Each structure stands twice: as structure tokens, then as C-alpha cells.
Amino acid sequence: MTVDGEVRTPMVRGLPLVGNALRMSRDPARFFVDCYREHGPVFRVRVLGREHAVIAGPEAAEWMGTKEGRESLRSREFWRGLVDEYGATRTLSGEDGPSHKELRDIMRRGYSREAIADRLDEVVAITDRNLDRAWRPGSAVPVLRSMQALVTDQLGELMSGASRPEYVPDIRLVTMYILNVLVTRQHPRLLLHDPRYRRAKRRVAELSRAMIDDRARAGADARPALLIDDLLRANRDNPRAMPDSDLMISVTGPYVAGLDTVANTISAFLYAVLKHPDVLARVRAEADELFARPTLTERDLRGIPAIRGALMETLRLYPIAVVQMRTATRDFTFHGHRIAEGETLYIGTTVPHFLEEFYPDPYRFDIDRYEKPRAEHLAPGAFSPYGRGQHVCLGKTLAEVQMLVTMARIFHRLDLSLESPGYELARKATPTPGPALSFRVRVDGHRA
Numbered sequence: 001m002t003v004d005g006e007v008r009t010p011m012v013r014g015l016p017l018v019g020n021a022l023r024m025s026r027d028p029a030r031f032f033v034d035c036y037r038e039h040g041p042v043f044r045v046r047v048l049g050r051e052h053a054v055i056a057g058p059e060a061a062e063w064m065g066t067k068e069g070r071e072s073l074r075s076r077e078f079w080r081g082l083v084d085e086y087g088a089t090r091t092l093s094g095e096d097g098p099s100h101k102e103l104r105d106i107m108r109r110g111y112s113r114e115a116i117a118d119r120l121d122e123v124v125a126i127t128d129r130n131l132d133r134a135w136r137p138g139s140a141v142p143v144l145r146s147m148q149a150l151v152t153d154q155l156g157e158l159m160s161g162a163s164r165p166e167y168v169p170d171i172r173l174v175t176m177y178i179l180n181v182l183v184t185r186q187h188p189r190l191l192l193h194d195p196r197y198r199r200a201k202r203r204v205a206e207l208s209r210a211m212i213d214d215r216a217r218a219g220a221d222a223r224p225a226l227l228i229d230d231l232l233r234a235n236r237d238n239p240r241a242m243p244d245s246d247l248m249i250s251v252t253g254p255y256v257a258g259l260d261t262v263a264n265t266i267s268a269f270l271y272a273v274l275k276h277p278d279v280l281a282r283v284r285a286e287a288d289e290l291f292a293r294p295t296l297t298e299r300d301l302r303g304i305p306a307i308r309g310a311l312m313e314t315l316r317l318y319p320i321a322v323v324q325m326r327t328a329t330r331d332f333t334f335h336g337h338r339i340a341e342g343e344t345l346y347i348g349t350t351v352p353h354f355l356e357e358f359y360p361d362p363y364r365f366d367i368d369r370y371e372k373p374r375a376e377h378l379a380p381g382a383f384s385p386y387g388r389g390q391h392v393c394l395g396k397t398l399a400e401v402q403m404l405v406t407m408a409r410i411f412h413r414l415d416l417s418l419e420s421p422g423y424e425l426a427r428k429a430t431p432t433p434g435p436a437l438s439f440r441v442r443v444d445g446h447r448a
């Protein structure tokens, strides 16, 4: 205790100069769990000379959604780099309070379950054309690259009505630079001068102009109604809320939010299922039954507990957003520890994913945890793959449907195996944690 009754916040031991950066980048999820075990829900870390406060565990996850949590945190600083680089005034992820609510209201429908619910056959068709192109029998497929191409294709169609595959490498490159340099700042700003990035940025600007022009020509009554339509309507009817300068980052927002997240998650899903033959058999049986129906409806997705359980386990064990980064808007006390206005905070919402108290034998891939009566994820603060609080993933139900359909289709159509049965997943930490680019699977044949 300090003199005024506050608790002295422990500092995690680290190396000279780099501090905790190495351990944190090697396995961020484990790093924060180990620190939580040793120090409790509040501690400090040092990363390359900068000190940050961490609040973690179920208590932090719950607190983010409270009024006090919402009022004590802001996101602006982390997204400012992106907003400035693209000459915009604001972006959904970087706003808080009423300004955030205004943008979220404009975008809610376009990012919702509705945006995908009636389009499952399209998602299947896009998946098929990607599998037919790049997943040939006898080949060893680089999983993450293939999933990035597939997800870019799907998101383009779903959110703007066109996929334009010739732009996939540019979208992927720009998204990676945005996440690495401008948002998480794991790489230096100098990299923004890289001619490959400058070129890709120009091409993505060209693409978003073409998407906007095409959709504007299609008219306000074009069906199905898409996110881009709502953005264009807001731009026309309420240009203060959606000025021309903000259209580009809003139109390409689904890529920044959805490309890396979904591609990483479904790549990890593929690994985890192939690693567990008992799970593979159950997933295949459900997938075959699902596609034996003449058409696929959202309702059918409720009857696939093994595939859903495998997705939940993947989101739990391979979270792409281990922590959320925020700035303290004011001085506040959390569990007796003082956090000062202006401090950078990491909020370890996924720490409970690895705690025995919530998930017995927590590192075991057990797809039956989620069905009642176990329902281990329903304990307060236990499960937060999509974040918490006011910025909780706006696309989470859409993403869930997209991932369930895609994975079911892949296991229905393809006979896959790991390069060797003993293969252990190679992982990367940037821009977000997930399978490494070197992860490949063998296509042993086509099943359907």
C-alpha cells in the first residue's frame, strides 16, 4: 500500500532496453496470462522504453462495458495515424461517446447479420471458386495466404457488391501496413515510404473510387442493400457526419476490420480440426448433412454444434485481439490501483480464455464446452474474442456466419491433412497473432 491507501502497481520484470517486448511478441496470450497469474488484475509493462498499465482478467472485461469503463477509456490515439494518413476526419474505431454512436448507427445495418443472412449461397459460391482455383488435389496449400484471398473476395462482394480479385494483393498489403505501422505501431513509420506500400495505397484509393462510382450508378434502390449504400446515403443526406474525405476509409473499413481477423481465425480453425481426428469426423459429418439440403438458410446453421463448438474453441484459444489498447480519459482507480489520465492501457480481456477456473484443462481443444449444461463461456467475463464495451466488434454476427459457412464448405468439399500428423502450428505475432505464413495443408482429394 502507498500512503494514500492505493496499491503499488507491480512492474513486470523485463530485459534492459526492450523491456517486455520480446516475451510479449513471442506469445502475447500466454504473456498476459502469466503476468495475471503472478501479479493479479493490474500491473505495468515496459515496451521499448515506454511504460504501459495493464488491467486484465474477467474483472477488466466486465468493467469495459460499464458506464465507468466507457467514460474512462478512449480509442482516439490508436487510430489517429490511420485517419491522418488517409486525409480523413474520423473513423468508427477511433471515436468515442456521441461521435462514435453516430458513426455506429450509420454502419450498424451494413455490418449486421442481415447483411449476410440471405446471401449464404453467394458465400458458398465464392468459397467454391477460391477452392477450385487454388486447392488442387496433390498440392500443399499455404493456408493463411489462401484464406486472405478468399476472405477479401467474400468481403468485397458482401460489403460493396464487387470483389475485383486483381486488387487482392493491394488490399492485403495496405491492410497489413495499416495494422502494423499505423494502429499497433509494431513497425516504424519509415516503412510508409516503401514504394510497394505507396503503389498499393494508390491502387486501393482507385478501387474505392470505382466501388463508390459503380454503386452510385446502381442507384439507391439497388438490391441487396449494402454497407456502401448506407455510407453513400449518409454522405448525401448528412455530409457533416460522412464527408467526402471519410468515404474511403469507411468503404475499405471492412477489410481493415475483417480481413486479418477472419483469415487468421479460419486458418487456426483448419489446423485445430485437422489436429484432432475425432473432431474432424464430427465436423465432416455435420458439413455433409448441411450441404445435402437443397438450399442453405441461416436457420440451418443453428444445427451444427460440432462446427460451432470448433469455431468457439478456435476463437478462445487463438484470439486475434489478445488485448484492447486504450488511453485513460481521466484519473481512475481499478482494484485499488491508480491509473493516471493520458496513460496508455492494455486491457487483457482474453486472459480468462486460458484460466482453469473458467475452462477446465484450458489448453485442451474441447468443442463440447459451449453446449448446455456446461456453457463455460457464459460465466461473467469469461469469453471476449470480439472485445468488450462500446467498440465490441460490429461485424461479429456477420463474421460468425461467414466463418461457419466457409469452414463447413471446406470440410465438405476437401479431404485435407496436415503436412505430418505431429505438425505443431507455426505462429506469428504481427500484425495480429495467428498462424504463420509457412503453415500449409495437403489436399489429399476432393470429397464433393
Ligand code: HEM
Residues within 6 Å of the ligand: 092, 093, 094, 104, 111, 155, 253, 254, 255, 257, 258, 259, 261, 262, 265, 320, 321, 324, 325, 385, 386, 387, 388, 390, 391, 392, 393, 394, 395, 396, 398, 399
Ligand atoms: C474472427 C473474426 C473477428 C474478430 C475476432 C473480431 C474482433 C474484433 C475486436 C476485438 C474488435 C474491437 C477492437 C477494440 O475494441 O479495439 C472489433 C471491432 C470491429 N470489428 Fe471485428 N472481428 C472479426 C471480424 C470482423 C468482420 C468480418 C467485420 C466486418 C466485415 C468486423 C467489423 C468490425 C468493426 C466495424 C469494428 C469496430 C467497432 C467499433 O469501433 O465500434 N469484424 N472486432
